[in-house]
Amino acid sequence: MTHPSDKALVPFVSVENMMKLIHHVGIEEMLRDLASYIEADFRRWALFDKTPRVASHSDVGVIELMPTSDGEAYGFKYVNGHPGNTRDGLQTVTAFGLLANVHNGYPVLLTEMTLLTAMRTAATSAMVARHLAPKGARTMAMIGNGAQAEFQSLAMKALCGIDTVRLYDIDPAATAKVTRNLAATGLTTVPCTSAEQAIEGAQILTTCTADKQYATILSDNMVGSGVHINAIGGDCPGKTELAPAILARSDVFVEYPPQTRIEGEIQQMPDDFLVSEIWEVITGAKPGRRDARQITLFDSVGFAIEDFSALRFIRDRIAGTPFFDPLDLLADPDDPRDLFGMLTRAQITP
Amino acid sequence: MTHPSDKALVPFVSVENMMKLIHHVGIEEMLRDLASYIEADFRRWALFDKTPRVASHSDVGVIELMPTSDGEAYGFKYVNGHPGNTRDGLQTVTAFGLLANVHNGYPVLLTEMTLLTAMRTAATSAMVARHLAPKGARTMAMIGNGAQAEFQSLAMKALCGIDTVRLYDIDPAATAKVTRNLAATGLTTVPCTSAEQAIEGAQILTTCTADKQYATILSDNMVGSGVHINAIGGDCPGKTELAPAILARSDVFVEYPPQTRIEGEIQQMPDDFLVSEIWEVITGAKPGRRDARQITLFDSVGFAIEDFSALRFIRDRIAGTPFFDPLDLLADPDDPRDLFGMLTRAQITP
Structure with a gap:
């Protein structure tokens, strides 16, 4: 199997790495930094694409997607709300998020957002x-x-x-x-x-x-x-x-x-x-x-804009740190029209 | 750092593992299997939550989220469309998707969907x-x-x-x-x-x-x-x-x-x-x-329902195979109310 190219790899911040990052930066320092990012985005409020969240309701809870964009980056958060979850030892709310480049649609960050949402809510x-x-x-x-x-x-x-x-x-x-x-x-x-x-x-x-x-x-x-x-x-x-x-x-x-x-x-x-x-x-x-x-x-x-600010902060802050893993999320054939060729060559290449 | 519990881990199918899975199953066999899943979901069409896709447009392309649910599972696909990408050696379309349990909101599968979308489109x-x-x-x-x-x-x-x-x-x-x-x-x-x-x-x-x-x-x-x-x-x-x-x-x-x-x-x-x-x-x-x-x-x-069928197929088919990695995506404190305690203990535990 040939190694995926850089284009195929999306930085991923796991829960473990998010905790390491928070301690590396310091909780209070990171809350201040997040507040700065959020305040900066509130200052340019008119720029944002303010779509309502997309909710899927059931008897016991809701799953929501919260997208937004500033014209340069696009972000969304997946978040659930299930009040009965604690009965089963599960979180009421879990979340993850993604940031992508608007100009080519390629994701640039995937991250846990259960901890990050707690941090951005407090920072806001x-x-x-x-x-x-x-x-x-x-x-x-x-x-x-x-x-x-x-x-x-x-x-x-x-x-x-x-x-x-x-x-x-x-x-x-x-x-x-x-x-x-x-x-x-x-x-x-x-x-x-x-x-x-x-x-x-x-x-x-x-x-x-x-x-x-x-x-x-x-x-x-x-x-x-x-x-x-x-x-x-x-x-x-x-x-x-x-x-x-x-x-x-x-x-x-x-x-x-x-x-x-x-x-x-x-x-x-x-x-x-x-x-x-x-x-x-x-x-x-x-x-x-x-x-x-x-x-x-x-x-x-x-x-959603607060999550977007938090995603921007994480993208900027993990650069040069060990607090992320490259995730092989995107197919990246040498010739974009030759997805099938990439697949068949994968069978042959050891 | 304590090891995350099973609840925190979401099976992830990388591009490399998707290619391995396709070759393991056989391309034509997998196309037939995908068609069976898609046909089965078309048979219960009325059951599905048919939300329109949520699109974020820019001058050069579009980023879309395509969610749906059958009341038991919830799925969405992230997909971009940027016709100019091939000029830069990038894919016009890349995609990934997620399947979650409607009853507790926890994700059960994250997977590449560039290859999977090509497969499900042909199967449909x-x-x-x-x-x-x-x-x-x-x-x-x-x-x-x-x-x-x-x-x-x-x-x-x-x-x-x-x-x-x-x-x-x-x-x-x-x-x-x-x-x-x-x-x-x-x-x-x-x-x-x-x-x-x-x-x-x-x-x-x-x-x-x-x-x-x-x-x-x-x-x-x-x-x-x-x-x-x-x-x-x-x-x-x-x-x-x-x-x-x-x-x-x-x-x-x-x-x-x-x-x-x-x-x-x-x-x-x-x-x-x-x-x-x-x-x-x-x-x-x-x-x-x-x-x-x-x-x-x-x-x-x-x-979206075709993507949902494809996600269901992958969830079922990877069980018992080595073609996925556990991803530490969800925070899972011992006490759901004690997210902060999980964070501070992470600093102490080596």
């Missing part, structure tokens, strides 16, 4: 909080202590200077897990026994629970003036975490209104409910936080 | 010709001698009993390539210097040229009664190969009308131009060939 939250959170915020309430909690906490530390995280989950074991995982990070953790207790003195309130139904993790009377709410968990039709009255009192910022109106917290509000797009705040076209008493709310559902 | 053509071509057909005209020509020829031999292929291409070097490649296959090849000459005495006329514009590879006066036309090359808006008058005289069979009316030969015809769906012929709901003088025409554009 913290990048947005840097624009919206009150000045001098030091304390975050982290309500919902699942797989995303540590990433959110470290991103808010690395990008916004948070030094204390007040933790609450309906399952104390989840809070114990986050406390343990954050022990050596320099963050002060405060385990709490209620959401009310968790938000005491916090300037940033992050909600990221696994409730599938319309739930009220934060009720109206709990939220005082001047805070920034980072709402991660409401991310599909029928799944929300905040009382509508909070949305009514807040200035709401979203990634992409057509998607967020279906999937986000604002699915509870009328279709013409006023929101600002985050990219407009980043470019300076619209104001972010205007005063100290305002409640800002980032209604985050996750958008 | 021959499976359809078995239903539509005149009885006792022995000679095929192969007009357009590019990458698909040998696969078409061998599939028509393996499934329909064709023993002679009459070859024509505007580039004599392409015809010489096919003649050479088919020399040891048992097929008689007849190089021709015009399309008119190629179709003399042929019962099956296959057109598969690379013309990007509306072209007339077959004009009306060239096509006599009783033949089966297998039109492969007209497969995107603006690209056709047949004179409209031929379509008007033929009974036209298609994969999926909403897609074929945009991409196929019938894009030249009115929106209500009568066609039959191949799955209806296969199930017996509609007649195929009714008499010896009828012209049947398969207006083939390639549909």
Whole structure:
């Protein structure tokens, strides 16, 4: 068998190599780098091909493809959502992604994206909080202590200077897990026994629970003036975490209104409910936080461009490192018209 | 670094392993097997989630995702089309695909699909010709001698009993390539210097040229009664190969009308131009060939379900063989909520 040419080989980042890369770069440094890539792509928002995600639903979950392109590179993420998976020891969400060259259609990167999505989600939250959170915020309430909690906490530390995280989950074991995982990070953790207790003195309130139904993790009377709410968990039709009255009192910022109106917290509000797009705040076209008493709310559902930014970062960052393997994914005959000849020669060549 | 668990590993079929598998099974045997899988899926056509392909267009080409699902498995193909690629020694079309379990969203197969698409396209053509071509057909005209020509020829031999292929291409070097490649296959090849000459005495006329514009590879006066036309090359808006008058005289069979009316030969015809769906012929709901003088025409554009069938075949066929590698694509923490713990333990475990 002749060795495939360079054209046939696509760099592949396995889960193991992604973990090595994260430790090589440093978790907080990588969260900052990812935030820079995401912010840079939000700045050139108009350039992107913003296709809605393509979903295949079943009784027990959904499989989605999330493509986008900036005219130079094309990226997509495969991601599933199966809430019942944890019963069988499987992840609720797994993901992988691909980046390709628009000019010839050849893939240039295939990578795991379960870890990378956790990193980019946290990096996006913290990048947005840097624009919206009150000045001098030091304390975050982290309500919902699942797989995303540590990433959110470290991103808010690395990008916004948070030094204390007040933790609450309906399952104390989840809070114990986050406390343990954050022990050596320099963050002060405060385990709490209620959401009310968790938000005491916090300037940033992050909600990221696994409730599938319309739930009220934060009720109206709990939220005082001047805070920034980072709402991660409401991310599909029928799944929300905040009382509508909070949305009514807040200035709401979203990634992409057509998607967020279906999937986000604002699915509870009328279709013409006023929101600002985050990219407009980043470019300076619209104001972010205007005063100290305002409640800002980032209604985050996750958008394809954030995955695209993360894929760009990985493509750039693995160059010259050992943290990828060449994958023989593309047939590359010497003569492009002679695919059959390549096949028959493979039989003969030892 | 701890070894990933079985849940994290996705079987991957590289180009090299696909070639080994094809030779292990035998090209003609595999074409027959693929045709059986495709025919079986056409028989249960109504079951499938028939999403249109998701295309990202640029000045020089297109990148497409083609998803489908039968409610048990979910499959998609990534495929590009860049006609200018051959100038740079690259393939016009490259592809890979993935099959996943609908019930938990976990991928179960990642495979090259450049070779596999060539195989499934030929298998589909021959499976359809078995239903539509005149009885006792022995000679095929192969007009357009590019990458698909040998696969078409061998599939028509393996499934329909064709023993002679009459070859024509505007580039004599392409015809010489096919003649050479088919020399040891048992097929008689007849190089021709015009399309008119190629179709003399042929019962099956296959057109598969690379013309990007509306072209007339077959004009009306060239096509006599009783033949089966297998039109492969007209497969995107603006690209056709047949004179409209031929379509008007033929009974036209298609994969999926909403897609074929945009991409196929019938894009030249009115929106209500009568066609039959191949799955209806296969199930017996509609007649195929009714008499010896009828012209049947398969207006083939390639549909996601054919890729799905091919993915199913590969998943089933590689079991117990060495023709795949386990790919560490999915993060698999011991506790699904503890993705961060998996990451930090990876730093410590040697």
